[in-house]
Amino acid sequence: MSVTIRPASIDDLPYLAEIYNYYVVHSAVSFDIDPVTMDERREWFQQFALEGPYRLLVAENAGKVLGYAASFRFRIRCAYDTTIETTVYRAPEAVGRGVGSALYTALFEALRDEDLHVAIAAIAVPNPASIALHERFGFTLAGVLHDVGRKFDRFWDVAWYEKRLP
Numbered sequence: 001m002s003v004t005i006r007p008a009s010i011d012d013l014p015y016l017a018e019i020y021n022y023y024v025v026h027s028a029v030s031f032d033i034d035p036v037t038m039d040e041r042r043e044w045f046q047q048f049a050l051e052g053p054y055r056l057l058v059a060e061n062a063g064k065v066l067g068y069a070a071s072f073r074f075r076i077r078c079a080y081d082t083t084i085e086t087t088v089y090r091a092p093e094a095v096g097r098g099v100g101s102a103l104y105t106a107l108f109e110a111l112r113d114e115d116l117h118v119a120i121a122a123i124a125v126p127n128p129a130s131i132a133l134h135e136r137f138g139f140t141l142a143g144v145l146h147d148v149g150r151k152f153d154r155f156w157d158v159a160w161y162e163k164r165l166p
Contacts, residue, residue, distance in 0.1 A: 002061060003059040003060060003099055003102050004060050005057055008048065008056040012058050012065055013042060015064075016041060017035075017036055017037075021036060022091070022092055028152060029130070047073065048070065054070075056070045057070070059103050066094040066099050067090035068103065071119070072087075082118065083118045096129070101133065104133065119163045122160055131161075139162060144158070144159045
């Protein structure tokens with residue numbers, strides 16, 4: 001699938017909320033229980049910039065946003081400033097069509113000259129597609145936290161993946 005990758009704008013928020021909320025309602029990929037509101041998405045959006053380590057990129061095709069990838073603060077203490085956490089979400093119709101790979105390729109390219117050392121990804125498991133995507137981009141398993149999320153009347157593990165950045 002041919003997509004254009006670009007920095008997200010405030011006008012993209014309804015699409016980003018729609019994509020994210022699909023996973024909130026239908027999967028354990030997100031540990032949010034209730035769909036996010038537009039006010040919550042606006043507040044979330046404020047952490048990103050066009051430059052620097054915290055980016056938000058979208059993939060679109062024919063004017064439709066099909067997914068997004070982001071890098072954001074891992075922890076608030078200054079010693080963690082060279083570590084980011086990353087995430088990628090795709091619209092259900094874009095899963096398995098190369099959108100996630102295109103987004104991560106662009107995100108890591110955008111971050112290449114930033115003062116960053118490690119990228120972290122938290123993956124609710126089982127999630128073989130997300131694990132495969134992260135491993136294709138050089139992430140390796142750092143460890144698993146067992147039964148740390150409760151959703152849909154069951155407990156879920158979270159696998160933590162890490163990637164050294166150039």
